[in-house]
Amino acid sequence: MHIVFPEGSGCVQRTEDLAFVKGIGTVDYYETPPQSKADLIHRLRDADAVFLDYSVMDAEVIQACPRLKFICFFGIGYGNCIDVAAATRHG
Numbered sequence: 873m874h875i876v877f878p879e880g881s882g883c884v885q886r887t888e889d890l891a892f893v894k895g896i897g898t899v900d901y902y903e904t905p906p907q908s909k910a911d912l913i914h915r916l917r918d919a920d921a922v923f924l925d926y927s928v929m930d931a932e933v934i935q936a937c938p939r940l941k942f943i944c945f946f947g948i949g950y951g952n953c954i955d956v957a958a959a960t961r962h963g
Contacts (some may be wrong), residue, residue, distance in 0.1 A: 873897030878912060879905045879929040
């Protein structure tokens with residue numbers, strides 16, 4: 873499983889706190905926020921799971937990430953997970 877934290881310290885205060893996640897799969901942790909939607913897509917394109925703080929996960933981003941199965945928001949006021957399969961079903 874490829875897990876991505878694309879927003880750096882926005883999601884995780886200390887990278888050593890990711891030790892438990894690294895037992896599940898490979899982890900990409902970015903130190904700085906994505907600079908654009910294209911940068912976000914670049915960071916996520918091979919991800920199976922993503923943990924976000926504030927980036928917008930719209931249809932364009934989700935469709936550009938065909939392996940994505942799990943999205944979790946850590947931001948204030950969020951307690952949400954997105955079922956990617958359900959979110960991309962049409963009809």
